[in-house]
């Protein structure tokens with residue numbers, strides 16, 4: 001797999017005349033597909049002072065408190081507001097998705113992005129999977145039959161059954177061996193187009209801030225360690241990091 005932002009030249013050998021400009025750029029796996037998502041406000045100090053083993057244990061159940069309880073447990077209330085619509089449009093453009101194609105969101109929570117995929121591209125067959133029964137029970141009514149209860153480590157879908165598979169801020173909730181399994185599953189069910197975004201940090205200061213904030217993540221690391229993991233899992237898709245600053 002290519003390293004972040006690594007480009008490949010136009011295939012001209014060192015003995016050939018150099019090309020005046022690169023004729024094409026290779027697939028660039030590191031890409032920010034969430035740039036149009038409004039940044040959520042994070043009071044790291046408040047989160048840190050509210051944290052306790054009890055709060056963490058409850059958050060990790062991904063139930064009512066995590067989604068719709070106070071900010072100490074997670075989202076602090078998660079309602080549909082259309083914020084994922086521009087992200088859906090960016091992903092549709094990036095992956096070249098069209099009506100009739102199939103896209104899967106692994107860790108879809110209440111399915112808001114699944115809904116917005118179908119609003120942005122009527123006829124696109126969008127599906128989701130999440131481990132939270134609470135989230136799925138509180139998803140938009142029109143998603144009935146599109147959201148599956150299950151774990152990312154074992155996707156209940158055949159090989160190559162989706163044109164694109166995405167997973168946003170979900171896989172870091174698993175322990176490392178399960179993250180590898182889940183990434184392999186994403187690779188297995190996709191037809192080669194996928195995107196994974198996970199928690200990471202690039203500096204010690206970012207890591208310290210993250211540790212104060214984090215509730216549910218079980219595996220998190222520096223980008224090079226994530227890239228090692230992706231390679232270990234045979235991942236060929238795109239990725240990006242969620243970094244607290």
Ligand SMILES: C[S@@+](CC[C@H](N)C(=O)[O-])C[C@H]1O[C@@H](n2cnc3c(N)ncnc32)[C@H](O)[C@@H]1O
Pocket residue numbers: 062106107108109110129130131132135150151152153167168169170173174
């Ligand atoms: C931070 S939320 C992200 C939700 C959504 N993708 C987003 O970006 O807003 C993490 C989600 O991962 C889900 N989750 C945690 N462990 C999971 C697992 N093993 N398999 C599938 N989903 C899981 C949680 O229920 C929750 O909906």
